Amino acid sequence: MKLSTFRALLIGATILCAALPSGAAPAVPEAAPSTAAAAPASPAADAASPAASAGTSAAGSAPGTSAAGPAGGSAPVTQSPSAADTRALDEEAQSLKKDVVDLNRDLYVLEEELLYPANTQVAVFLSMDVGSFFGLDSVELKIDRKEVANYLYTPREVDALMKGGVQKLYVGNLKTGSHELVAFFTGKGPNDRDYKRGASIKFDKSIGAHYLELKINDRQHRLQPEFEIKDWGE
Amino acid sequence: MRRIDECRRRLVALALLMASAAAVAASYPLIGQSAPDFALRAFTGDNVRLSEHRGEVVVLAFWSSDCSTCGAELAAINRSFSTYRTAGLTVFGVSVEDSRRHARQFAGAHRVGFQMLDDPTEEVSRQYAVDSLPMVVLIDRNGTIRDVHHDFGPQDEAGYRAELRRLLDE
Numbered sequence: 001m002k003l004s005t006f007r008a009l010l011i012g013a014t015i016l017c018a019a020l021p022s023g024a025a026p027a028v029p030e031a032a033p034s035t036a037a038a039a040p041a042s043p044a045a046d047a048a049s050p051a052a053s054a055g056t057s058a059a060g061s062a063p064g065t066s067a068a069g070p071a072g073g074s075a076p077v078t079q080s081p082s083a084a085d086t087r088a089l090d091e092e093a094q095s096l097k098k099d100v101v102d103l104n105r106d107l108y109v110l111e112e113e114l115l116y117p118a119n120t121q122v123a124v125f126l127s128m129d130v131g132s133f134f135g136l137d138s139v140e141l142k143i144d145r146k147e148v149a150n151y152l153y154t155p156r157e158v159d160a161l162m163k164g165g166v167q168k169l170y171v172g173n174l175k176t177g178s179h180e181l182v183a184f185f186t187g188k189g190p191n192d193r194d195y196k197r198g199a200s201i202k203f204d205k206s207i208g209a210h211y212l213e214l215k216i217n218d219r220q221h222r223l224q225p226e227f228e229i230k231d232w233g234e
Numbered sequence: 235m236r237r238i239d240e241c242r243r244r245l246v247a248l249a250l251l252m253a254s255a256a257a258v259a260a261s262y263p264l265i266g267q268s269a270p271d272f273a274l275r276a277f278t279g280d281n282v283r284l285s286e287h288r289g290e291v292v293v294l295a296f297w298s299s300d301c302s303t304c305g306a307e308l309a310a311i312n313r314s315f316s317t318y319r320t321a322g323l324t325v326f327g328v329s330v331e332d333s334r335r336h337a338r339q340f341a342g343a344h345r346v347g348f349q350m351l352d353d354p355t356e357e358v359s360r361q362y363a364v365d366s367l368p369m370v371v372l373i374d375r376n377g378t379i380r381d382v383h384h385d386f387g388p389q390d391e392a393g394y395r396a397e398l399r400r401l402l403d404e
Contacts, residue, residue: 137281152273154283 112171120173121209124149124181128161130218134195134225135188136161139214141170142182148172169214174205183214185227201229208234262382263363269373270361274328274351277341282326282351285377291318291401292373293325296359299333299340301367307386311370312346314395319347321402322375326351330359330367370394374401 116123124141136158141149149170153161161167182200189195203212211232219226264270269292273283284292295311297304308327315325325348331337334354341350353359362371370383381397383390 152275152281152283154273154281154286156286157283 116171116173116209118209119207120175122170122172122174122179122205122212123168123209124170124183124212124214126161126167126169126214126216127165128158128216131158131162131216131225133190133218133223134185134216135192136185136216137187138185139169140184140186142184143172143174144179145182166213174210176205176207178202178204181212181229183227183229185214185216189225190223195225197225197227199227199229201231203231206234210234264371264379265382267379269371269377269379270358272358272361274353274358276349276351277329277338279349282349284326284373287324288377289375290322290324291375291398293323293398294362294371294373295325295327296330296362296364296367296369296371297327297340298330298367299336300331303386304368305344306388307368307370308344308346310386310391310394312348313391314398315346315348317395318398318402323398323402324348328353328358330356330364372397372401374404 122143126139128136136153138150138152140147141151151169157167180200180202182198184196184198186194186196199214201212203210211234213230213232215228215230217226217228218224269284271283271285273281275281293311293315295308297308311325311327315323325346327341327346327348327350329337329341329350329352331340334352337352344350351358362369366384368384368386370386371379372381372383374380380401383394
């Protein structure tokens with residue numbers, strides 16, 4: 001919870017920083033002159049920033065005024081700089097959006113790494129092959145007799161699974177050693193009857209993330225669905 | 235003079251009424267927050283997940299067979315649903331009932347066009363802080379809880395409609 005708040009705050013801060021007027025941009029190279037790499041970079045940044053600010057700061061300041069000198073004061077504002085400004089602003093907004101998306105992804109990865117370290121992580125996936133003999137309704141998952149997940153499926157989710165989607169049903173932490181996973185599948189079986197089946201597996205968790213996959217297949221010769229758990233190990 | 239007093243009294247009563255309504259809305263902790271997602275079984279039809287209805291205005295009507303005004307409220311909401319369903323309105327009735335049999339009977343007796351959902355563990359009711367019935371939660375197209383209504387009287391239907399129109403127009 002705290003991590004997600006932290007993530008939201010970071011994204012908010014990024015948006016705020018980027019939303020600052022571009023006139024503030026030259027302050028950045030000045031603020032970090034301590035590193036050797038920053039020193040040669042700053043002239044380039046300074047060189048680049050006027051070019052950028054020519055497009056953006058004019059938009060940020062009054063669009064009706066011009067810094068071009070006395071001629072700018074008397075001449076009416078033409079339409080073309082405004083269009084260019086809009087385009088520059090649009091590009092800036094797009095790059096900002098991309099930055100936010102990238103940051104969000106990085107923070108998500110960081111959150112996953114912190115919450116589920118690789119040495120204790122166990123992840124359970126669910127996939128479905130064909131599925132014409134079974135209409136999935138819900139899956140209940142127990143690890144060492146403790147319920148860890150109970151997922152109810154909507155028709156859209158079942159469609160996605162039948163099209164080849166793989167769902168990350170559960171991710172959690174387990175100590176090293178022997179464990180048992182039990183999965184109960186409920187839904188509609190052949191002839192539209194209520195259907196509930198279980199599958200279980202015993203697995204040894206060692207150091208490193210452990211992956212398991214619940215697979216729902218059609219057993220054509222029996223005209224029945226088949227439920228299996230595949231241990232992908234580490 | 236008497237007329238002025240009467241008018242003043244009415245104005246005070248109206249102000250008190252509005253203040254109490256605002257207090258109810260303000261006391262609801264989830265207003266302005268993202269609506270908690272859930273997946274529930276419907277009494278008839280497919281399972282429902284709230285997040286799949288992002289982009290629609292969603293009304294959650296919590297009901298119980300013990301509640302005396304729930305039936306009238308569901309009927310009023312059903313009328314609004316019939317009018318605005320094509321404009322992007324989705325309604326779910328959510329049972330807050332200890333007895334599954336009673337809930338099923340109630341859902342069967344009140345023929346409505348929207349789905350009635352079963353919340354056997356009352357987890358969703360807890361998530362939405364349901365403290366009295368009937369209770370209606372209005373969720374906008376962005377998935378944010380915008381308003382909540384407790385109780386129901388015949389005069390409330392017009393208010394519901396106006397509010398739904400406003401949300402649908404956004």
